[in-house]
Amino acid sequence: MFNAIGNNFGAGEIRFKSYQQPTYAILNTRFFMDTTSPEYQAADVLEITVPKLSIDRSADSVALIVFRDRRQSYGSADSYDAGSAARSWIKDDHTICIEKLACMEGKGKLCVYIYSMYIQLNQGLPAERHSKLALNVTPSPICCEFYRDSFIVVKEKWVFLYIGKGTTPSGGSYQPWEGVVDNLPTDIQAIVPFYGGNNQYNYDYTAISEVTLKAGKYIHPYRTPSNSGTGIFGYFVRGDNQGEVIPDIPMADDVTRCRLIIKNEETMTSSYEADFVIEGCTGPINVGVVGKFVSPGVNGYAGYNLNEQSKKIPGGSYGVVCRTNAGHKLAIYDATSYSELNNSQRNITCRCSAARYEEVEVFDTSVYTYSGTR
Amino acid sequence: MIALPSIAFGGFSGSAKDVTARQVGGRSILSVRSWPTGQTTSAQVVRRASMSKITKSYKTLSDEQMQAWENLAKHTSGQSIFGQKAELSGINLYVRLNTNRVMAGESIISDAPEAVEAVPTASYRLAVVSPSRVVFQGIKHLPAPNKLVVKMSASISPGISNGWSKTVIITSNAEDDWGEADLTTFYTKAIGVTPIVGQKIFIELYWMDTENGFTGEAYRSSVICVTDEEAAALVGGSRARYTEEDVKEGSYVSDFDLEYSTGGPAVNVDIISQGTPGVSMSEVYLKEQIPADRLGKIYVVSRSLQEGKYYFGLVEMNVNNTSYYGPYIKISNYAGGMFKPSEIFGPGIMLPL
Numbered sequence: 001m002f003n004a005i006g007n008n009f010g011a012g013e014i015r016f017k018s019y020q021q022p023t024y025a026i027l028n029t030r031f032f033m034d035t036t037s038p039e040y041q042a043a044d045v046l047e048i049t050v051p052k053l054s055i056d057r058s059a060d061s062v063a064l065i066v067f068r069d070r071r072q073s074y075g076s077a078d079s080y081d082a083g084s085a086a087r088s089w090i091k092d093d094h095t096i097c098i099e100k101l102a103c104m105e106g107k108g109k110l111c112v113y114i115y116s117m118y119i120q121l122n123q124g125l126p127a128e129r130h131s132k133l134a135l136n137v138t139p140s141p142i143c144c145e146f147y148r149d150s151f152i153v154v155k156e157k158w159v160f161l162y163i164g165k166g167t168t169p170s171g172g173s174y175q176p177w178e179g180v181v182d183n184l185p186t187d188i189q190a191i192v193p194f195y196g197g198n199n200q201y202n203y204d205y206t207a208i209s210e211v212t213l214k215a216g217k218y219i220h221p222y223r224t225p226s227n228s229g230t231g232i233f234g235y236f237v238r239g240d241n242q243g244e245v246i247p248d249i250p251m252a253d254d255v256t257r258c259r260l261i262i263k264n265e266e267t268m269t270s271s272y273e274a275d276f277v278i279e280g281c282t283g284p285i286n287v288g289v290v291g292k293f294v295s296p297g298v299n300g301y302a303g304y305n306l307n308e309q310s311k312k313i314p315g316g317s318y319g320v321v322c323r324t325n326a327g328h329k330l331a332i333y334d335a336t337s338y339s340e341l342n343n344s345q346r347n348i349t350c351r352c353s354a355a356r357y358e359e360v361e362v363f364d365t366s367v368y369t370y371s372g373t374r
Numbered sequence: 375m376i377a378l379p380s381i382a383f384g385g386f387s388g389s390a391k392d393v394t395a396r397q398v399g400g401r402s403i404l405s406v407r408s409w410p411t412g413q414t415t416s417a418q419v420v421r422r423a424s425m426s427k428i429t430k431s432y433k434t435l436s437d438e439q440m441q442a443w444e445n446l447a448k449h450t451s452g453q454s455i456f457g458q459k460a461e462l463s464g465i466n467l468y469v470r471l472n473t474n475r476v477m478a479g480e481s482i483i484s485d486a487p488e489a490v491e492a493v494p495t496a497s498y499r500l501a502v503v504s505p506s507r508v509v510f511q512g513i514k515h516l517p518a519p520n521k522l523v524v525k526m527s528a529s530i531s532p533g534i535s536n537g538w539s540k541t542v543i544i545t546s547n548a549e550d551d552w553g554e555a556d557l558t559t560f561y562t563k564a565i566g567v568t569p570i571v572g573q574k575i576f577i578e579l580y581w582m583d584t585e586n587g588f589t590g591e592a593y594r595s596s597v598i599c600v601t602d603e604e605a606a607a608l609v610g611g612s613r614a615r616y617t618e619e620d621v622k623e624g625s626y627v628s629d630f631d632l633e634y635s636t637g638g639p640a641v642n643v644d645i646i647s648q649g650t651p652g653v654s655m656s657e658v659y660l661k662e663q664i665p666a667d668r669l670g671k672i673y674v675v676s677r678s679l680q681e682g683k684y685y686f687g688l689v690e691m692n693v694n695n696t697s698y699y700g701p702y703i704k705i706s707n708y709a710g711g712m713f714k715p716s717e718i719f720g721p722g723i724m725l726p727l
Binding site for chain 2: 021023024056057059060061062064083084085087091092101103116117118119120121122123124125126127128129130131132149151153155160162164195196204205206230231233235
C-alpha cells in the first residue's frame with residue numbers, strides 16, 4: 001500500500017494497493033477527480049506522482065473512468081452511472097499516467113478504477129501461461145447466477161478474475177444481494193466497477209455500478225441489472241497490503257500476527273527518541289519494521305527498555321533496510337540495519353551504519369530475516 | 375608576404391590566409407580553417423544552413439533575453455582540447471542549443487531555459503552492423519523529451535583505433551523500441567553506402583533533451599561489420615512478437631502488435647480490430663506456424679472506435695494452428711459486447727487452449 005505524492009489534475013488522496021516485481025506491477029486503486037477543476041482542465045495527460053515503482057515504464061494498461069448520473073424516480077434515486085476505458089501507463093518510475101478522455105469533458109465528478117497490470121516489453125523471456133479455476137456463486141437471496149465461463153487465475157500475491165453475471169429471475173432486479181463465491185480467495189477486498197446493465201440515459205457509454213469483493217463474497221448493494229452480459233474483471237492484489245508486498249514472503253496468518261509498538265514513554269523507557277512498530281508472525285518467522293528512531297551513539301546505536309515483554313515476536317536479529325536524513329541534508333543514503341530483541345531482558349537494540357545523532361527511518365518495504373533466537 | 379604574429383605575444387586577433395586568431399575569455403585561440411575531409415551529407419548541409427539562420431536570429435532577441443542567455447552561459451562550460459575549461463558566451467550557447475533543437479525537429483527558442491538538468495550518458499548492450507542491418511539492443515531508455523542522437527562512420531579499416539572524427543549524425547531523434555533501435559534506414563540514407571564485412575564502424579551516441587537542447591556525455595565505441603547471417607543470429611529470435619508484417623492480407627485488423635516477451639504474467643496486446651463482416655468476431659491469419667508456447671486463450675480489454683461510442687468490454691483471443699485456416703487468431707467478444715471497429719489494448723492474461 002502506498003499513497004500518491006501528487007497529481008496534476010487536482011484530485012485528493014490517491015492510495016494504491018500494489019504488487020511489484022522487476023518486470024511488472026499490479027496496481028489497485030479507486031479515486032475521484034473533477035472535470036471542473038482548473039488543474040484537470042489544464043492537464044493533457046493525467047499524471048500521478050508516486051514513490052519509486054519497481055519498473056521505470058510500461059506498455060499501455062487500462063483504467064476505467066466513470067461519471068455519475070443519478071435520477072429521481074418514484075421517490076428513489078436510480079443510478080445511471082456510466083463510463084469508458086482509458087489507457088494508462090507508467091511513464092517513469094515515479095509517474096503513472098492516465099489518458100484524458102475527451103468524452104468525459106463536462107461530466108463533473110469522475111471515479112477512476114485501476115485494477116490493472118503494467119507490463120514491460122522486450123524482456124527476453126516469454127509471458128507466463130496460467131491455469132484457471134471456475135467461479136461459482138451461492139447467492140442469498142437467490143436472484144441471479146454467474147455465467148459458466150466465469151473464471152479466476154489465483155496466484156500467491158494476486159488474482160485475475162472475470163465474473164459474468166447471468167440473467168436475474170423476475171423480481172430479483174434492483175434487490176441488493178450477496179453470495180459466497182467458490183475459489184475466490186478470502187483475502188481479496190476491493191470495490192470493483194460492474195459493467196453493463198441499465199443505461200438508457202447514457203447509451204453511448206457502458207453502464208457501471210459497483211460491486212464489493214470481500215471475505216470470499218460478492219456483494220452487490222445497489223442496482224442489480226436484470227439483463228445478462230454484465231460483470232466484472234481485473235487484476236487484484238491479495239492481502240491487506242500494509243506496506244509493499246515483498247516477493248516470496250509467505251502471508252502471515254492473522255492468528256499468528258503480532259505487533260510491538262516502540263514509542264517514547266508509552267511502551268518503553270529511554271531517553272532516545274523512537275516511534276516505530278515491529279510486526280511479525282510466529283509461523284514462518286518474518287518481521288516488518290516501520291518508523292523512526294534517533295541514533296545517539298556511534299554507528300547508529302540505540303537501545304530501548306520495553307515496559308512489557310514481547311510475547312509473540314521471538315528474540316533474535318532482524319536485518320532491515322533503513323535510510324537516514326543527516327542534519328536535514330538532501331543526501332540520503334541506504335544502509336543495512338539490524339535489530340536485536342532480547343525477550344528475557346525486555347529490551348531492543350537498533351543499530352545501523354548511520355552517524356551519531358542521525359534520524360534513522362526504517363521502511364516497511366524492507367526484507368526481514370530472522371537469524372535465530374537468543 | 376604575410377607577417378604572422380608570434381604566439382609568444384598575447385592580445386592579437388585577426389585572420390591571415392587560413393589562420394584566425396581571437397581572444398575568448400582571456401584565452402588566445404588560433405584556429406586553422408577546416409575543410410571537409412569526406413563527402414558532405416545532406417544532413418550536414420541542413421545543419422550548416424540552420425546554424426547560420428540561428429546565429430542571425432540571435433540579433434532579434436531583446437536585451438533581457440540576451441542577458442538571460444549570458445547568465446545561463448556563465449553556468450555552462452564548453453569543451454576544450456587544451457585542458458582549460460572553455461567559457462561560453464550567450465550567443466555560443468544560444469546557437470548550440472538551438473542547433474540541437476532544430477536538428478531534432480524542434481523550433482528555435484528565444485528564451486534561455488530556466489531549469490537545466492544533467493542529461494544522462496547513453497548506453498547500450500549490443501550493436502550489430504551487417505551489410506543490411508544496423509541494430510542496437512539494450513539501450514537504457516530515457517523518456518520524452520529525450521531523443522537519441524546517433525553518429526556513425528562509414529566502413530573503416532579494422533586497424534584504425536580512433537575514427538570518431540569520421541562519424542556523422544545518422545539520426546538525431548531516434549526513440550528506442552523497448553531498448554531496441556533499428557537504424558538501418560537512417561544509416562543507409564546518411565552514409566550512402568552499405569557497411570563492408572570485416573571493416574570497423576565507429577559509433578557515438580548521446581541523449582539530447584529536445585526541450586532545451588542540452589546533451590549528455592557521448593558514449594563512444596566501435597563495432598566490426600558482420601555478415602547478415604551472423605547479424606540475424608545475434609539479433610533475431612530474442613523477441614517473441616507478432617506485428618502487421620506477420621499478418622496475412624485479408625485479416626480483419628488494421629494495426630497488430632501481440633508481444634509475448636514480457637517476462638511477466640501477461641502478454642501485451644495493441645490491435646485495431648475491424649471485425650469480420652456478418653459475425654461477432656474478428657479474424658487474423660498469420661503467415662507462419664505458431665510455436666506451441668504461444669498457443670492459448672488471451673483475455674484483454676477492448677474499446678469501441680465507433681464515432682461517438684465509448685463502450686468497453688473484454689475479448690477472448692484464441693491463438694491456434696487450425697487445420698482449416700492454418701495459424702489463426704480468433705478475436706471474439708467475451709464480455710460487454712463486440713464493437714466494430716475497436717481497439718484492443720493492454721495486458722492479456724493467457725490460459726491454455
